[in-house]
Amino acid sequence: MESLDDVPSLPTFRDPALLDLALIHRSYANEHPEVGQNNETLEFLGDSVLNFLSTHFLYRLYPDLNESQLTRLRSALVDETQLADFANYLELGKKMKLGKGAIKDKARKNDSLLSDTFEAIIGAYFLDSGIEAVRNFVEPLFESAAEGLLDRKLTAESSILLDTKNRFQEWVQGNLGPTQPKYETIAQSGPAHAPDFTVEVKVGNQVYGVGKGHSKKEAEKRAAELALKQVGAL
Template sequence: MHKILTFRDEKLLRRALTHRSYVHENPSEGEHNERLEFLGDALLNFLSGEYLYRCHPEMGEDELTRRRSALVDEKQLAKFAEEVGLDFRIRLGKGAIRDGGYQNPNLLSSTFEAVLGAYYLDRDSDIDAVRTIIEPLFDSVDPKHIVMARSNVDSKNRFQEWVQRNLTPTPPKYVTVQTGGLSHAPEFLAKVLVGEKNYGEGKGRNKKDAEKAAAEDALAKLKIQGLL
C-alpha cells in the first residue's frame, strides 16, 4: 500500500475517498470530500511551484507557470491517483459507478487532491510530510507530458498574461457557481472578470473546466476584436 493511504485517523481517509454522489445516496454518511479537495489543490499548487523553482533555477515565471500547469493538471493527477491505488477505493454512488466513475479523470484527480489534503491534516499539518509523498510522484512524470503541455499553454495562463501585459498587474478573477446537473455529474458556470468587466463565460463538469472555458471564451473574443 502506498504511504499516502496509510493514515492514523482512518475516518479522515474515509472522508477523503467519499464522493458527493455516495453521500447523496447515503445521507447518514456525513461529509463528502470537497473541502479536503480544496485543501489538497492549494497544497499541490504550492508544492509543485516550490519543486519547479528549486529544480529549474534557469527558468522565468512564465515557463515555470506553464510547467506547473502540466504537473498538476487533471490528466496528470488522475495518473497519480492510479499509481497510488485510489482508482477502485473511491466511494461512489451507484449512478457514478454506472457512468464509469472509477476511470473518470475528473473524479480520480479530485479524489487525489482530497486524499493529499487529508494526509496533510493527518500528519498534524506538516508540509514536509506531504512534500516527501508528492515529490517522488513529480519526479516520475513523463517529460513528454510537460513538452505537450508547453505547446498548448493553458488558456487561463494565456488570458492572465494578456491582462497583465495590456491592462493591469492584477490577475483576472473567476466567479464560479453550480448551475445544475446530477449529483455525480454537476454543471458549473464560470465568469472571468477584470475589474468589474466580464470578459468571458464558460460551462464545465467541474469548476476548473468551467474556468478554463471562460478563459477560452475571453481569448476568442479578444481575437475577434483584433486584440490578440
C-alpha cells in the same frame, strides 16, 4: 509517467477519518446522508497545496527557466490528466466511495473525478501530517513525471500547451496590471455523479467570459478560453 519504482503508495494517516472523507464523492454522500460530508472542501485545499509544492519543486529543479516556462511546466504537472495518472497509479478509482449512478456511469475511470479525489487526498494529508509530509509524498510523483514534461518541450514558444487559465492570467497581468482573474460558479445542474457547472471569469467588476463544463475546472478553462477570444488573444 516515467519510472515509478521509488514512488510511495498511499500514505498512512494518523487520523483515518480524514482519509475516509477524502474518498467520499458527493454522489455517495447524497445516497448516504449519515456520512454528513463529502470531499469537495478537501479537494479545494489540496489544489492549493499542490500548486504551492509543484511551484517550489520546479523552481528548484529548473533554476534557469524563466517565469513563463515554469508556469507552463506547473500547468502540465498538476493538470487534470496528470493528476488522474497519479490517482490511477495509487488505485484511487477502486477506493473512491461513489453513488450507484456514478458507478453505473463508470466514474471510477473518469479523469475529472480521479483528479479531484487525488487533490482531496492531498488536502486531507496536509491536515493530518503537515506540509513536509505532503512534500515527501508528492515529490517522487512529480519527479516521475518531470522528464515527460520536458520531452513535450514546454518552452516559452509552445504557448498552445499552456492551459487557458494561465494564458488569460498572463494576458491580464501584461495588459491590465498586477491583478488576478477571479472565477465564480454561477450555476450548477444535473445529478451528483454528472453535474454541469457554469462559471464566469471577472477582472475587477467586468465579466470577460462564461464557460460550462462537467467539472468546475473544465468550466473555468472554457470561461478563460472565451475571455481570451474576447480580448483577441486566442
